[in-house]
Amino acid sequence: xxxxxxxxxxxxxxxxxxxRQAFNLLVKEMSESLYWQIRKLVLSHESANDVxxxxxxxxxxxxxxFKGDAKISTWMHRIAINESYALLQRERMTAMSDFEDLExxxxxxxHSDPYFDGDEVESKLQAAIMSLPEKxxxxxxxxxxxxxxxxxxxxxxxxxxxxxxxxYHHAVKKVEAYxxxxxx
Amino acid sequence: xxxxxxxxxxxxxxxxxxxxYFQQLEANVMEKVDNLEKTKQETAxxxxxxxxxxxxxxxxxxxxxxxxxxxxxxxxxxxxxTLPIAQDLLETPEDLPIESAYTAxxxxxxAVNASTMLYYLYEDVxxxxxxx
Numbered sequence: 001x002x003x004x005x006x007x008x009x010x011x012x013x014x015x016x017x018x019x020r021q022a023f024n025l026l027v028k029e030m031s032e033s034l035y036w037q038i039r040k041l042v043l044s045h046e047s048a049n050d051v052x053x054x055x056x057x058x059x060x061x062x063x064x065x066f067k068g069d070a071k072i073s074t075w076m077h078r079i080a081i082n083e084s085y086a087l088l089q090r091e092r093m094t095a096m097s098d099f100e101d102l103e104x105x106x107x108x109x110x111h112s113d114p115y116f117d118g119d120e121v122e123s124k125l126q127a128a129i130m131s132l133p134e135k136x137x138x139x140x141x142x143x144x145x146x147x148x149x150x151x152x153x154x155x156x157x158x159x160x161x162x163x164x165x166x167x168y169h170h171a172v173k174k175v176e177a178y179x180x181x182x183x184x
Numbered sequence: 185x186x187x188x189x190x191x192x193x194x195x196x197x198x199x200x201x202x203x204x205y206f207q208q209l210e211a212n213v214m215e216k217v218d219n220l221e222k223t224k225q226e227t228a229x230x231x232x233x234x235x236x237x238x239x240x241x242x243x244x245x246x247x248x249x250x251x252x253x254x255x256x257x258x259x260x261x262x263x264x265x266t267l268p269i270a271q272d273l274l275e276t277p278e279d280l281p282i283e284s285a286y287t288a289x290x291x292x293x294x295a296v297n298a299s300t301m302l303y304y305l306y307e308d309v310x311x312x313x314x315x316x
Contacts, residue, residue, distance in 0.1 A: 020217070027213050045199075045202070052209065053216070056217075057216060057217075060217050115199065115200040117197065117199075118198035119198075122198045144190070144194055176190055180187045180188045183186075183188055184186040184187070
């Protein structure tokens with residue numbers, strides 16, 4: 001969503017008579033980018049759908065708390081990341097009680113997901129990304145899959161552009177090393 | 185040795201979506217928003233209804249409390265006006281009217297506790313009295 005649309009929607013959301021209409025516009029504008037951000041973190045469509053709906057509902061319920069310091073799209077990306085991590089945290093607790101790794105559970109769910117159609121290389125690539133530390137995985141997904149600019153990622157994560165570049169560089173090296181070990 | 189290089193452009197067809205997913209999502213989210221607002225309004229009107237219904241009872245209770253306090257206060261004030269407490273304190277025993285028909289003997293019988301009367305019969309008590 002471009003800065004101008006972001007600004008217009010934010011202004012409309014502040015007026016009670018246009019709030020609902022503006023929110024509908026926000027859902028239209030943000031659904032796709034938020035969905036893919038969430039899907040790459042949780043891997044299965046079903047989980048991504050749940051997290052995305054929660055993200056929109058949390059946004060609606062807390063609109064009064066949005067002060068307008070950042071763009072509303074940035075704020076929503078933060079909510080989406082928090083909601084994704086909350087889901088992963090809940091699943092980690094379940095996994096711990098079942099003596100399983102969260103990464104394995106996510107990958108198993110991805111393989112059994114009717115909306116995943118990846119070959120062996122793609123499956124291994126997802127396993128490689130899943131093996132990254134949380135922050136690096138987040139940066140990798142936002143940069144590689146969502147093609148976001150470092151400045152944009154910096155606004156969402158509150159990390160400097162330099163640190164993000166270093167994080168992405170390390171993530172790519174780790175993924176390539178993992179894939180080399182798996183494929184050759 | 186072969187090494188894997190991350191493709192410049194990621195594969196975009198591995199992760200799929202149900203047909204018309206985003207349209208359906210928009211409808212679902214807006215329906216949830218409308219339901220949430222409806223519930224909020226219903227809860228708010230229920231709260232208003234509750235206070236509206238409670239109001240007459242609150243007023244009645246307040247009236248009863250006020251009446252009770254008023255009546256108690258009125259009685260207290262009227263008692264203070266009629267009781268000649270200050271007058272009593274000023275009066276000396278000589279001034280008090282002798283309205284009683286008691287004889288001196290009857291007065292003494294009433295003043296001495298009957299249960300302690302026997303003590304006066306003991307010898308030592310009598311002796312002590314005599315010595316004094």
